[in-house]
Amino acid sequence: MCLAVPGRVIAIEGEGEFSTARVDFGGVTREASLVFVPDTKIGDYVLVHVGFALNRIDEAAAQDALDALRAIGELDVPPAGDGNAIR
């Protein structure tokens, strides 16, 4: 029930407090109120829950975390062929 889904803002209608975004969730689009994230722009990613964008996704923070995860992979994962070795 607390599921919130990330999507990309493809259009914005209305202005100010009660503006609404059209959000693309990988092919499916839905409306979401922007009342809680009023500075949102087209192209931003937002987290949507029951028709409201709850927050924008911080792309820089997401990238840093993914880079850190990839770095773990490069350090820890044994080369291919070394099947089940876990260090």
Next chain:
Amino acid sequence: MRYVDEYRDPEAIRALLARIEATITRPWTLMEVCGGQTHSILKFGLDEILPSRLRLIHGPGCPVCVTPLEQIDRALAIASTPGVIFCSFGDMLRVPGSQGDLLLAKARGADVRIVYSPLDAVAIARQEPSRRVVFFAVGFETTAPANAMAAHVAARDGLDNFSMLVAHVLVPPALEALLSAAGCEIQGLLAPGHVCVVTGYRDYEPIAARYRIPIVVTGFEPLDLLRGVHAAVVQLERGEARVENQYERVAGIDGNSAARRVVAEVFSVCDRKWRGLGEIPRSGYGLSPAYAGFDAERVFGLADLRVAEPTDCKSGLVLQGRLRPTQCPQFGKRCTPEHPLGATMVSSEGACAAYFHYGRTADFVAAEAGA
């Protein structure tokens, strides 16, 4: 899909699992608080690939599951009142009350409508001025801003035919109830990421300090969950007990201030009864005095209704992480998603339904445990 697929990358999952494996030296028990996280853990089979020394127990974080029987009975009474349009999120329709569910009321002629957003219920009230429109406002802190906004808009537009049956619950007081119970086995918590997107996570700091347990704000994709587990295990192994954020792409320490503002305007904290956990002081939201006119319990005179919980369903123990769904004698026998005896079998985020959907039968779990 961006911000989804990257967090399901098998290479990174394998690497992070290896890191968890390398970090863990002793058995630890973590609770993932949110039912959405339970659902992901079972869907992606994380319970099967994590080291066996790490035990995950499933928390009470499914608002559908913890809504008490009497609130469902109030919903049924209101929905069956002539002239009412009763609006609800779809997940609540099959939650059993003591006399059937909302779907049954609908089959018997009640005007029960599923809405996607609480604002849809407000729009119905606007279009049908001669009908009384009631919205079933359930949820945790994640859903509170949206539900509060419905009341805010109804008040702004002067819609006196709109009201809300409120069953809002709050995570931190429930965690305190679980952590302070005798025999509590929880050593670390994966905090519900989407709740924290709204509220931030300052409220979790006194809990981490008081019960000396690590609390890691965690998301919902496999890599998010493994990052949460890893961070918690690192803290446990080092003897630390801090609040840490592993969902930094959307959850900030202060949450969303615009969302918190409308919640503070429309709701105030009140005592709430939880299905399975009983009454927990200051564990929910009711409408604030300024919005009392929108309270469906008052409008329909149902505030005093009291109902005892059924005894053959063990969902209370399941919600506290004290019983695995498969240990319930009714699981998969008298109780299935088709014929649920309890709420944790109804909602797809309930632990019983998640175990059922993803094939965690009693035999499977016994085999996993090496029994």
